[in-house]
Amino acid sequence: MTKKILNSPAACPSQMLDGFLAAHGGTCERVPGVSGLRVRQVRDKVALVIGGGSGHEPMFTFFVGDGLADAAAAGNVFASPDPNTIVQTARAVDAGKGVLFVYGNYSGDNLNFDIAAEMLEEMGVPTRTVRVWDDVASAPAQRIKDRRGIAGDLFVIKIAGAATAAGLSLDEAWRVAAKARDGVFSIGVGLAGAAIPGESEPIFTLPEGEIEFGLGIHGEPGIRRMPLPGADELTDLLVDTLFAETGVSAGDRVCTCVNGLGSTTLMELYIMNRRLRQRLDCAGVEIHDMQVGSYVTSQEMAGASISLLRLDGELAGYFDRPCSSPHYRR
Amino acid sequence: MTKKILNSPAACPSQMLDGFLAAHGGTCERVPGVSGLRVRQVRDKVALVIGGGSGHEPMFTFFVGDGLADAAAAGNVFASPDPNTIVQTARAVDAGKGVLFVYGNYSGDNLNFDIAAEMLEEMGVPTRTVRVWDDVASAPAQRIKDRRGIAGDLFVIKIAGAATAAGLSLDEAWRVAAKARDGVFSIGVGLAGAAIPGESEPIFTLPEGEIEFGLGIHGEPGIRRMPLPGADELTDLLVDTLFAETGVSAGDRVCTCVNGLGSTTLMELYIMNRRLRQRLDCAGVEIHDMQVGSYVTSQEMAGASISLLRLDGELAGYFDRPCSSPHYRR
Numbered sequence: 089m090t091k092k093i094l095n096s097p098a099a100c101p102s103q104m105l106d107g108f109l110a111a112h113g114g115t116c117e118r119v120p121g122v123s124g125l126r127v128r129q130v131r132d133k134v135a136l137v138i139g140g141g142s143g144h145e146p147m148f149t150f151f152v153g154d155g156l157a158d159a160a161a162a163g164n165v166f167a168s169p170d171p172n173t174i175v176q177t178a179r180a181v182d183a184g185k186g187v188l189f190v191y192g193n194y195s196g197d198n199l200n201f202d203i204a205a206e207m208l209e210e211m212g213v214p215t216r217t218v219r220v221w222d223d224v225a226s227a228p229a230q231r232i233k234d235r236r237g238i239a240g241d242l243f244v245i246k247i248a249g250a251a252t253a254a255g256l257s258l259d260e261a262w263r264v265a266a267k268a269r270d271g272v273f274s275i276g277v278g279l280a281g282a283a284i285p286g287e288s289e290p291i292f293t294l295p296e297g298e299i300e301f302g303l304g305i306h307g308e309p310g311i312r313r314m315p316l317p318g319a320d321e322l323t324d325l326l327v328d329t330l331f332a333e334t335g336v337s338a339g340d341r342v343c344t345c346v347n348g349l350g351s352t353t354l355m356e357l358y359i360m361n362r363r364l365r366q367r368l369d370c371a372g373v374e375i376h377d378m379q380v381g382s383y384v385t386s387q388e389m390a391g392a393s394i395s396l397l398r399l400d401g402e403l404a405g406y407f408d409r410p411c412s413s414p415h416y417r418r
Numbered sequence: 419m420t421k422k423i424l425n426s427p428a429a430c431p432s433q434m435l436d437g438f439l440a441a442h443g444g445t446c447e448r449v450p451g452v453s454g455l456r457v458r459q460v461r462d463k464v465a466l467v468i469g470g471g472s473g474h475e476p477m478f479t480f481f482v483g484d485g486l487a488d489a490a491a492a493g494n495v496f497a498s499p500d501p502n503t504i505v506q507t508a509r510a511v512d513a514g515k516g517v518l519f520v521y522g523n524y525s526g527d528n529l530n531f532d533i534a535a536e537m538l539e540e541m542g543v544p545t546r547t548v549r550v551w552d553d554v555a556s557a558p559a560q561r562i563k564d565r566r567g568i569a570g571d572l573f574v575i576k577i578a579g580a581a582t583a584a585g586l587s588l589d590e591a592w593r594v595a596a597k598a599r600d601g602v603f604s605i606g607v608g609l610a611g612a613a614i615p616g617e618s619e620p621i622f623t624l625p626e627g628e629i630e631f632g633l634g635i636h637g638e639p640g641i642r643r644m645p646l647p648g649a650d651e652l653t654d655l656l657v658d659t660l661f662a663e664t665g666v667s668a669g670d671r672v673c674t675c676v677n678g679l680g681s682t683t684l685m686e687l688y689i690m691n692r693r694l695r696q697r698l699d700c701a702g703v704e705i706h707d708m709q710v711g712s713y714v715t716s717q718e719m720a721g722a723s724i725s726l727l728r729l730d731g732e733l734a735g736y737f738d739r740p741c742s743s744p745h746y747r748r
Contacts, residue, residue, distance in 0.1 A: 089626060089627065091609040091610060091627065091629065091646050091720065092609075092683075092686055093609070093646075093649045093652060093682065093686040093687075093689060093690060093722065094648070094649050094685075094686060094689055095648045095649045095650055095689065096648075100685055100689065101685075103649075103688075103689045103692050104684075104685045104688045104689055104692075105688075106688075106692040107687075107688030107689055107690065107691035107692035107693075107695070107710070108688050108691075108710075110688075110691055110692055110694070110695035110708060111688075111691055111695075111708035111709070111710050112708075142685065143683075143685065145683060145684035145685055146684060150684070165685075279421040279422075279423070280421060285685075296419060297419065297421065299421065316421050316423075318424070318425045318426075319423045319424050319425045319433075320425055322423060350681060350683065351680060351681030351718040351720075352423065352718070353422075353473075353475060353680065353715070353717055353718060354434075354475040354476060354480070354715075354745070355424075355430055355431075355434045355472065355473065355475055355495075355615070355717075356422055356423040356424060357423075357437075358433075358434040358435075358436075358437030358438050358441075359423060359424055359425065359430065359433045359434055359437055360423060360437065361437035361438075361440055361441055362433050362434075362436040362437030362440055363437075364440075365437070365440035365441075378440060378441035378442075379441070380437070380438075380441050380744075381745065385683065385684075387683055387685075388681040388682070388683060388720070390421065390681075390718070392423065414710075415684070415711065417747050
């Protein structure tokens with residue numbers, strides 16, 4: 089049975105926000121009455137509003153900050169925030185220049201954010217939406233809009249945050265964020281499942297010594313199960329998939345992220361990053377930036393993903409702008 | 419059996435360093451010939467050199483950076499670096515103003531760093547040493563020098579980094595770092611053990627539903643085993659222990675750290691931080707800063723610790739100086 093430090097499963101998202109604000113209340117505050125977090129000072133810019141289910145921390149809620157999101161709407165663990173939460177969260181940071189939504193492409197989020205967008209439009213608040221669908225394992229390229237969002241959220245939010253901070257209009261910020269979304273591709277591997285708070289058993293289990301290739305961040309099935317290979321071989325499998333998918337080749341410029349899903353150590357992630365670097369160098373791909381850490385987690389799931397963001401000069405310019413939140417600063 | 423992403427157990431620390439430098443080689447580099455990491459530019463100041471066993475990442479190696487350590491000597495997983503590694507690592511950043519060593523109080527580290535200090539003195543490099551012994555569970559107050567170092571390393575290294583960056587002499591930087599060490603107290607709890615790379619089984623196991631109070635970061639035995647209580651009750655047990663140990667009371671000023679040991683989620687850590695804040699507010703203790711994250715880990719161990727640092731004006735001044743490394747920036 090999985091042991092967790094909590095008071096009651098239902099209270100987890102709210103008490104987590106309380107604990108976050110206990111530490112970081114100088115710059116952030118709660119959106120009154122709903123499960124949302126916002127920057128204290130509304131900024132005279134397009135508002136970037138993100139969100140999704142809780143349980144993936146630091147994504148989404150803890151990506152509120154300078155050069156990042158203005159606010160985040162937080163659902164229960166692995167469940168979309170409801171439309172009212174999204175509306176109130178967006179209104180709390182709307183400066184009259186419109187709201188850009190960025191979130192992962194899941195049916196519950198799509199539905200609730202779309203309803204919220206309609207409600208906001210009726211209130212006279214223009215919105216644009218970018219859904220992140222970076223998980224190449226979740227659908228073929230021909231059905232890219234069926235793909236799920238995983239660690240690629242990081243890049244799209246970073247660049248959308250920079251674009252809105254730079255003063256772009258809603259349409260222009262949307263264009264830049266959508267370009268980032270179209271340039272990011274990820275694939276993950278699961279080694280062991282995690283439990284939702286209140287559940288005694290993990291959401292999936294794997295046979296002894298096996299891993300699941302292409303697993304989603306809520307335990308959605310991947311492409312295949314296989315014995316755990318060595319780190320270099322595993323990284324090669326992920327990189328080969330991404331190379332084939334993206335067509336990235338010599339002279340292209342990329343940002344990368346080796347993302348831990350929860351309990352996989354920095355040691356393991358950096359061992360993967362070593363191989364990722366070898367592969368990119370060998371292929372003549374220009375590396376703009378490499379990130380390694382647990383940014384988009386699935387509770388204490390064991391596993392990792394690799395994301396590639398293909399950059400042009402415009403995206404690189406936005407990527408390089410500084411940003412700051414308690415768990416992500418560049 | 420625990421699954422890990424690695425190539426060979428023996429290669430883990432070195433390949434991790436390679437992967438780290440693949441991402442962050444712009445500011446750091448390897449110390450030639452040994453398992454050490456250093457800043458690229460030797461700074462005209464007392465050199466702060468830290469170190470210890472690998473496997474606690476981001477501590478120690480990834481605390482090399484601006485306003486932090488100048489270099490770190492890395493041992494194998496849960497094993498001290500050898501004296502030669504420490505000597506070479508220290509010489510690589512010695513600017514002629516001496517070397518301040520900060521590390522956790524373990525017999526292997528004490529022995530090897532002391533031998534290294536003697537070797538350096540013979541080479542004409544003056545050294546001073548601060549051993550961190552913040553774990554109140556590991557020995558009674560009367561034998562404080564028998565206590566182990568756990569997450570309190572974070573505070574002592576942060577303040578020692580600031581003190582050396584401010585240009586203090588070796589003796590003065592040592593005095594400030596020792597004052598920080600004397601002001602920091604921690605206690606942890608383990609929920610589930612972790613495996614060392616190459617081992618199929620965790621280094622300890624606990625009965626179903628039980629936790630170990632006062633557990634060390636290498637799985638050293640704690641004070642007692644008990645059923646897992648709710649998060650508030652657990653936090654109260656830790657806080658009560660720290661209050662009794664430190665005598666912190668109304669009007670005192672503290673920094674706090676809720677530190678995850680590996681696989682415990684940010685959600686759980688912030689739920690603990692919520693209660694910690696309530697308790698400190700209730701006691702009238704002034705909170706200078708709260709940190710929450712997995713800074714000193716024990717592979718994928720489940721559990722957490724709370725550290726309190728009692729501040730005076732001098733320590734607060736150093737604590738507030740900015741610092742920056744890829745996994746720790748303030």
